[in-house]
Amino acid sequence: MINAYAAFESGGELRPYEYEPVELTAEEVDIQVEHCGICHSDLSMINNEWGASQYPLVPGHEVVGVITAVGDNVADITVGQRVGLGWHSDYCFSCGSCDDDDHNLCASAQGTIVGRHGGFADKVRVHYQSVVALPEGIAPASAGPLFCGGITVFNPLVQYDIKPGQHVAVIGIGGLGHLALQFLRAWGCEVTAFTSSDSKQAEALALGAHHTINSTDKQAVKQAARRFDLILSTVNVSLSWNSYVEALKPKGRLHFVGATLEPLNISAFGLISAQRSISGSPVGSPATIKQMLAFAAEHKIAPQIESFSFDRVNDAIQHLADGKARYRVVLHR
């Protein structure tokens, strides 16, 4: 029996929920959950914002825990090992994306909390290739958010072969942005933080930014013309995107990891005149998660978290929903 917390209807409070998992297959492992981050997408799923929620819904896809069982065909993962689990918990392993080690782009990839039960529980059962071992130097208590928020901002650096010395900006200094600043600084980039919050400017500098620009100051954004190789947007509000396109160098890229629901009203001329791109990406593949963890351990990069015990899960959710998290909320036993 698995003891979990579930929402029983859209927007509902979480309540204790017990369920019997289906039998462990040869490729599955059990993780005894020690810590689980709360991500904005947990809120979106609880509230059925994407129309993909099934109730009872057990949220939680930033899991850190210990392996307690492994199926017969499981390789590399052993009982007693401490691992993490992110947004995906299974892949098809046969499509072009899986063949290319881009499992995160597999059209049949299974979301850990989409039609399955997630990590707000004492145990979660998933495909062994979706879990990644925690290396030495990564603190289990704060590692959870690396597996969704962290990999989401780290992955573009790998995908687009960002080089030390390049000029990179981050829009939005929150759960994702505060990790992006740390990664970029350690990656050797010249780092600028765009934030609408004056109070976050000093924090952004402390997290690794060399410069800050107020994202609501249109003149300041304009003055940054042709300055950045990459701008990473972590926000879910609409900004004057064409000003940010103009802030890109020739061949620069405005990359979205935060999704605004409103369409991006991009001028084709801004792209054409200087061979610029706009793009987006979801989380990363298990291989890139592994690379991120090694990099984070080497450079002592960690999520800044606020910790709540599992029995205060509803308080923790409310804290995040109120926009008060500095910067990421994690549940612990």
Add this chain to the structure above:
Amino acid sequence: MINAYAAFESGGELRPYEYEPVELTAEEVDIQVEHCGICHSDLSMINNEWGASQYPLVPGHEVVGVITAVGDNVADITVGQRVGLGWHSDYCFSCGSCDDDDHNLCASAQGTIVGRHGGFADKVRVHYQSVVALPEGIAPASAGPLFCGGITVFNPLVQYDIKPGQHVAVIGIGGLGHLALQFLRAWGCEVTAFTSSDSKQAEALALGAHHTINSTDKQAVKQAARRFDLILSTVNVSLSWNSYVEALKPKGRLHFVGATLEPLNISAFGLISAQRSISGSPVGSPATIKQMLAFAAEHKIAPQIESFSFDRVNDAIQHLADGKARYRVVLHR
């Protein structure tokens, strides 16, 4: 004295115009114009659509001719050599883009017909590094359009490292698109033509497309989901761009070389879900023009042209403006 044809006001008919060029500098060459293509951007400049026109305005930036004079510091280009000239006729040679051999992205690059007089003339005087020698196997009479229309669609294949076997689609089969289909077929790609014109479907197949899709058939576009590595849009009308984004494979790119004035209403989710990009580019650098000419010569790729003598320049312009060109109009002596 240079004998040219000029527009004397926005939208005006072209009339004979004589002007005395400023003295030949050490880095300049004179080209005796033999052929000059007419591009849609000549029309845009005649009509001052971009607010950058100065009158008298001598259009023409798809020039083929023979070198008749070279400045003291000119290297590699000699009197008597047959060359071509495109959209740019000078660069700064000192910015990051010029340093990287991306002269076409130089913010100070000079347009051949922007504040200078172009190729609707018996002679044009330009920086020697903006001209490229015509190789054996390229017919001078039809080569002009390669220097603007041709390089505009060839350049993305180089910039984005498109591989033989990749699935590439072209939206719009006109001056640019008919060259794109030829290049892509010879490049070894699996080629699809999106066209709104039923009459052009057979022509698209003859030009190199393996498949055609009616671009106005929303259902057909939808059925192409996750099919293309690259979609090249050559049109200047607004289409349902999000359907074309969905027609991209993971990591695919929707690339604009034709510019719609209306904003591109792109959904961030379509980009994020499969790490897709949208982008744009102008013409190519002289180095890429040289590469294109060698490839065109090797694969017998040539613009399909309709030829008018220079004294019928206004008829030629009207033919293009009426949308009747199949596929590119070239003036000859």
